[in-house]
Amino acid sequence: MRFFSRCFPGNAGPFGKQVFSHRQFFLIQALTSHASMAYPTSVINAFDNSQDSSTETALILIRHGESLWNEKNLFTGCVDVPLTKRGVEEAIEAGKRISYIPVDIIYTSALIRAQMTAMLAMTQHRHKKVPIIIHNESEQAQTWTGIFSEETKKQSIPVIxxxxxxxxxxxELQGFNKRETAERVGKEQVHEWRRSYDVRPPGGESLEMCSQRAVAYFKDCIEPQLKSGKHVMVAAHANSLRSIIKYLDRLTSQEVISLELSTGIPLLYIYKDGTFIKRGSPVGPTEAGVYAYTKSLALYRQKLDEMSH
Known part of the structure; x- marks a missing residue:
């Protein structure tokens, strides 16, 4: 059940014990074994690109666009706030930059700013598939969000x-202004809370703690999708993505604390033969070099261009 509870969470809160009904258990079992039971299994299977393990697959990482609390310079953390107008524009621009890179499945955090970023980015994709959030939180949610048209399923992308x-x-920093907090407790103390690897802010997580949960989820749930031949997009946050990049690039704890990620800028990795190859950030939708990094990306772009004519 460890894989099931990590990859397909149900009702429990972030640190709660996961409990599944019999129906949920069998649904999850089918989902992970590529059975064709019912939505969401059928939606995911509709995009089963399973290929030889030596095939290259794409991994896109995107930090969410600017949020309303980014704009106000507040500590946000796990508080669930939406994007600003600028954040919406950043998400759309990110979508243009990855519009020719294949996406079979999307992972986002549980927070609205990451979900908005993923959805807005996909409105720009040349394939025109529709991202659809999978709801596993209850038996009723699974039933009510079912898709019964096979053709529609093929034109959808599951979002977990x-x-x-x-x-x-x-x-306890969440909701406080960063500058005012630095004036109150000292810049050095705030810098230590924000940039140390293993120091926790009062009542919060250290980067090390965030890394443990984010990387474990990546290894258990996302990496197997890449190995199976699926192209994956992950829309998340500065620290959860820094944690994943630490794993992908094999950074030290000292190197990762100086890693900066801009809002709304996608990063591209190629997964092949168990290795992650960093390709940087796609410069724009017409930047041919990004798509010529690998033969498979170049062929995918050519296919999309042919479909549009």
Whole structure:
């Protein structure tokens, strides 16, 4: 049940014990074994690109666009606030930058700013598939969100939300202005809370703690999708993505604390033969070099261009 509870969370809160009904258990079992039981299993299977293990697959990482609390310079953490107008524009621009890169399945955090970013980005994709959030939180949610048209399923992309990809929880700092907090308790103390690897803010998580949950989820749930031949997009947060990049690039705890991620800028990795190859950030929808990094990406772009004519 460890894989099931990590990859397909139900009703329990972030740190709660996971409990499944019999129906949920068998639904999850079918989902992970590629059975064709019912939605969401059928939606995911509709995009089963399973290929030889040596095939290259794409991994796109996107930090959410600017949020309303980013704009106000507040500690946000796990508080669930939406994007600003600028954040919406950043998400759309990110979508243009990845519009020719294949996406078979999307993972986001449980927070609205990451989900908005993923959805807005996909409105720009040349394939025109529709991202659809999978609801496993109850038996009724599974039933009511079912898709019964096979043709529609083929034109959809499953979106899985996971609290493990949430931003680092900033504890008692959440909601406070960063500048004012630095003036009150000292810049050095705030810098230590924000940039140390293993120091926790009061009542919150250290980057190390955030890394443990985010990387464990990536290894258990996302990496197997890449190995099976699926192209994956992850929309999450500065610290959960820094944690994943630490794992992908094999950074030290000192190297990761200086890693900066801009809002709304996608990063591209290629997964092949158990290795992650960093390709940087796609510069724009017409930047041919990004798509010529690998033969498979170049062929995918050519196919999309042919479909549009």
């Amino acid at each position: 939300t996971a609290w493990q990809l949430n931003e680092r929880m900033y504890g």
